[in-house]
Amino acid sequence: MSTKTILITGGTAGIGRALAKHLLAQGNRVIITGRNRSRIDEACSALGCTGYAADSADIAQLQALAYGLHKEGVKLDGLVLNAGVFYPQSLLNSSAEDFDLSMAINTRGPFITLQQLQPLLNNPSSVVFVSSVAVTRAFAGAAVYSASKAAFEAITRVANLELAPLGIRINSVRPGVTATEIQGKAGMTEEQQSAFFATLESTPLGRVLTPADQIGAIEFLLSEHSLAMRNAVLEVDGGYLL
8 A cells, every 4th residue: 555644543552542643653643533532642752753632522623633634734545533432321321412422423523533534635535434343243232332333334324325426435344343452441340351351262263352353354345445435334353143
């Protein structure tokens, strides 16, 4: 892949950070976003990239991100919509506030980010949405999470038609169960995580996925090799859905 300028939302940890590290090693310019300024500074210091504070749930911050990049004359070849949250809750116990928060971050967030950053996207350019196998596989306690990811995948179908004249293509990666901070943030103890990950030894891959396992698919979709792909979905699940 030739040298590109790529922005990764949610790039301070997990898949986003692993991808940023890999793309930087390939000689690309990488910009990451996050919600916590100290974590952004730590990641940028460790990786050698540029970072912006931009909470996906805060429209004003997303607008400020676009304005700041525009003022600096940044043009993007790739945009990875990776930022997301998982707050497990049963259907009957989910509150309206729970629903609104997940939708604000996982659906409205990438929608507004794409809308605001579109003027900065080159022709051609690639947008990659980090979705989830929860779109097609039911998990107890994940109704709102599943809906939030599926909703943005629906948006990408229309966005591909509307943004095609601008040379923008949008495709998705659906990671399977991947060991990141998201499990701990969802309230799982280390013991619960270990027990859960152990169940994945029965998959064809034979283990839980890591952020590094997701890099290849995302890098491919960012590259010119995906130029003819629109609304494609790459499931990187280690055979979990077989």
